[in-house]
Amino acid sequence: MDAEGFDTLVATHHREIYRYLVRATFRASEADDLAQETFLRAYRAHRALPPDANARAWLFAIASNVAKNHFRAESRRRRAHTGVREIRIETDGAGPEGETLFKEARTVLDTVVAGLPLKQRLAFTLRKVHDLDYDAIGRSLDCSPDSARAHVFQALRKIRRSLNGYELPVGRDER
Amino acid sequence: MTRKPSVCQEIEPALLATAIGDADTATAARVEVHARTCAPCRQDLVRYRAIEDAVGAWRGAPAPAEELAHARLESRLAALRRRTLLYRIFPSPLGPILIARSEEGVSCVEYLTGGADFAHSRLSRDEGIEALLDGAEVEALYRDLLEYVEGRRTRLEWPLDLRLARSEFHRTVLETTARIPYGAVRSYAGVARELGKPSATRAVAQALRWNPLPIVVPCHRVIGASGALTGYAGNRVTLKQRLLAVEGVRTRPAHHDFRIERDAMYACAGTDAEYCVPTCGSLAERSLADLTLYASRARAEAAGLAPCTACRPDLHPISR
Numbered sequence: 001m002d003a004e005g006f007d008t009l010v011a012t013h014h015r016e017i018y019r020y021l022v023r024a025t026f027r028a029s030e031a032d033d034l035a036q037e038t039f040l041r042a043y044r045a046h047r048a049l050p051p052d053a054n055a056r057a058w059l060f061a062i063a064s065n066v067a068k069n070h071f072r073a074e075s076r077r078r079r080a081h082t083g084v085r086e087i088r089i090e091t092d093g094a095g096p097e098g099e100t101l102f103k104e105a106r107t108v109l110d111t112v113v114a115g116l117p118l119k120q121r122l123a124f125t126l127r128k129v130h131d132l133d134y135d136a137i138g139r140s141l142d143c144s145p146d147s148a149r150a151h152v153f154q155a156l157r158k159i160r161r162s163l164n165g166y167e168l169p170v171g172r173d174e175r
Numbered sequence: 176m177t178r179k180p181s182v183c184q185e186i187e188p189a190l191l192a193t194a195i196g197d198a199d200t201a202t203a204a205r206v207e208v209h210a211r212t213c214a215p216c217r218q219d220l221v222r223y224r225a226i227e228d229a230v231g232a233w234r235g236a237p238a239p240a241e242e243l244a245h246a247r248l249e250s251r252l253a254a255l256r257r258r259t260l261l262y263r264i265f266p267s268p269l270g271p272i273l274i275a276r277s278e279e280g281v282s283c284v285e286y287l288t289g290g291a292d293f294a295h296s297r298l299s300r301d302e303g304i305e306a307l308l309d310g311a312e313v314e315a316l317y318r319d320l321l322e323y324v325e326g327r328r329t330r331l332e333w334p335l336d337l338r339l340a341r342s343e344f345h346r347t348v349l350e351t352t353a354r355i356p357y358g359a360v361r362s363y364a365g366v367a368r369e370l371g372k373p374s375a376t377r378a379v380a381q382a383l384r385w386n387p388l389p390i391v392v393p394c395h396r397v398i399g400a401s402g403a404l405t406g407y408a409g410n411r412v413t414l415k416q417r418l419l420a421v422e423g424v425r426t427r428p429a430h431h432d433f434r435i436e437r438d439a440m441y442a443c444a445g446t447d448a449e450y451c452v453p454t455c456g457s458l459a460e461r462s463l464a465d466l467t468l469y470a471s472r473a474r475a476e477a478a479g480l481a482p483c484t485a486c487r488p489d490l491h492p493i494s495r
Contacts (some may be wrong), residue, residue, distance in 0.1 A: 003256075003278065010252065014245055015237070022238040032244040036251055043255055047309050109229050128195070130231045153191050160222050 003048045009046070009055055010039060016130060017063050023125045024067045026114055034070055038063040057136035064122055064140035071118055112162040116155050119143075123151035124159075182209070183216050190216060194223030260298065261309035265317045267413055268324060273298070274313045275306065280334030281316060283387050286408050301339075320390065329357045329418040329477075331391055339387035344375075347401050348382040355396045355467070358422040358474030360435060362400050364464035373464075382406075395419060400463050404433045423470035440468040440490055441475050450475040452493055455486035 001009075017038055021031035041062050049058060113121060119141055124131045126140060127148075137148035179187075186209050193206040210217040260282055262275035269292035275283040284401055289295035298306045311465060311482035322328035335353070342347035351369055355361055363383075367375040383394040389408060395418040399405040404426065407415035416426050416433045424440070426433040442458050443450045444465055450472070458466070469475040474490060482489035 012247065014248055015241055018241060018244050019236075019238040023233075028239045028244070031238070032240065032247060035244060036248050039248055039252060040255055043252060043259075044305075044307055047261075047307075047311065109226070128227070129233050131234070149197075153188065156191055156195065156223060156226065160219065161228055163222065163226070 001046045001051065001053075001055070005051075005055075006043060006046045009042070009059065011057055013059050014039060017059055020060065020063055020125060020130060021067060022111075023079070023121060023129065024118075025070070034063070034066050037066045041066070054136065055138065057132060060126060060130065060132060060136065061140040064126075067122065069119065108163065109159070112159050113155075115162070116158060120151045120155040120158070123148055124155035127152045179215065180331070183213060185220075186216070190220060191223060194220050195227050213323050213493060253452035255305060257301055259305045259307060261312045262293070262296075262298065262306050263308060263310050263313045263317070264293065264296075265321075266291070267321060269417070272317075272320070274316050274320065275335045276313060276316065277338065280336075281388065281391060282336040282338055284320070284389055284391055284416070285387075286389065286411070288409065296446070323420065324390065324421060329422075333391065335388065335391065337387070341385060344378065345382045348379050349386065349388070349392045351395055352383065352386075352397060353392045355393055355475065356469075356478035357393075358424060358470040359478060360396045360398050360419070360424060360440075360468050361466070362463040363397055363399050363405075364462070366397055368464055376400075390418065393418075396422075398435060398463075401461060402435045404435070423474060425470070435468065437463075438467065439493060440470060441472060441493070443467045443469065443475065443480055448479075449482060449483040450480040450488060452485040452486045452488045452491065455483055455488075 014035060014091075018035040019030055021034045021038070022028060025031050025034065038059065042059060045062075049055060113124065116124065122138050123141060126137045129133070132140070134148045134152075136146035137152070138145040141148060141151070186206060188204045189198060190206050190210070193203045198206070200305065206220070210220050228397070256278060260275040260277050262283070264271055264273045264287065269286060272284040272286040273283065273287055273293075273296050274281070275285075279311055283298060285296055285298075287295045293299050293308070296306075298304055316333065319328065319331055319333070323331055337346050337349055340349055347370055348366065351366055363380045364373070364376045367373055367379045370379070374379075379397075383397055386392055386394045389395070395407060395415045404412050404415045404419075406412060412432055419426060419435075421436075425436050427436060428434075438453050438459075440453060441450045442453050442455075444458065444461065450469060453459055469478070469480075472482070472492060475488075476482075
């Protein structure tokens with residue numbers, strides 16, 4: 001890919017990558033940093049990208065890696081600072097990234113999605129919000145398309161269970 | 176918690192796939208049939224579809240501060256592009272050579288002396304530079320350069336980027352040196368004079384010691400006032416001699432150095448538009464700082480000079 005192609009890539013995909021990372025991190029400022037990191041990495045590597053490659057899927061893969069590294073570093077840092085408390089939060093299943101979640105009022109669905117384990121959350125967001133196929137999701141999350149699908153399904157099951165008792169704002173009639 | 180009947184457990188993945196539109200028609204039909212008679216599964220289907228609809232509203236919805244984030248990215252990328260150099264290391268008759276370019280032009284040609292890897296390049300120690308290994312963009316430059324050092328090409332029409340110049344003065348020295356024609360030599364003092372700083376001879380020599388674009392900015396065409404080559408790329412004066420030989424400039428060895436054969440070269444004084452044989456008028460007594468010497472008539476004429484009307488080098492060429 002040439003410099004012009006890269007410009008197009010930035011113009012076309014930065015916003016959706018940013019949205020993806022906002023969903024992944026819950027913080028606009030973090031998503032901003034991570035989206036920048038994603039595109040700086042992409043800039044360094046874009047010349048090696050074959051012209052027929054799926055550049056969008058490639059960007060989502062980089063963004064997913066950047067997000068995973070971010071959370072890994074963050075949980076390491078927090079573990080170093082807070083020790084025992086952190087472990088308790090992690091075994092709750094919400095993960096450290098879920099902490100800031102309740103600071104803002106969010107819809108029930110937002111809250112539930114935010115509480116999913118990282119891989120499931122990313123897989124779910126890639127599939128349901130950004131419409132990537134399971135091949136591309138697998139490449140993003142370093143797993144097979146089948147496990148990518150399993151992550152999405154697992155996420156949906158958890159969401160459904162968590163929403164028992166809540167009425168979602170939009171629903172379809174029983175058919 | 177009550178367990179679902181096994182038939183419901185078995186159909187659950189299909190039900191999920193159907194609800195989110197992942198299932199083929201046969202599977203979807205099977206699920207519909209089951210859901211018609213099974214109230215809990217029917218309810219699950221409705222819930223999954225509700226989730227599907229709710230998430231659908233997220234698609235395409237802008238995130239907070241999106242335009243701000245975009246503007247920030249654009250400016251960071253612009254900064255990264257400005258400091259990015261694409262490089263590759265090639266073998267050459269002169270040893271391993273690194274060639275690097277920016278988006279503006281060629282910015283570095285470097286003889287690697289310690290070894291043919293990036294760690295031996297000055298770029299690896301330059302904090303202001305982001306060097307990326309890239310073959311394709313630099314490959315064509317390498318082919319040109321190879322032809323040039325083998326004498327099969329006399330011009331390198333490359334856009335240059337003098338960002339590695341260390342000062343305005345350094346840049347001016349490089350620009351002035353870049354104008355010395357193929358097959359010609361001048362002295363450090365001559366370059367200083369052309370810069371309008373006749374006392375800056377040592378500073379010019381020092382500036383050319385740090386030439387980021389050897390061969391391309393032909394510092395090998397700049398020699399000492401005595402006609403000795405004096406130095407090149409550290410202590411590799413033989414490289415200088417070799418590059419000059421390719422251009423037709425003859426030298427002879429002298430005290431761990433080489434000396435040009437001034438009486439075998441055509442000369443042009445100051446900014447004259449004519450070239451002469453070395454014995455024309457008082458040329459032989461003049462300081463090298465006043466002169467540009469040419470390896471041959473062809474080189475002088477290629478540089479746009481006409482034969483002197485007094486000594487007529489065209490009719491009476493140097494005979495050797």
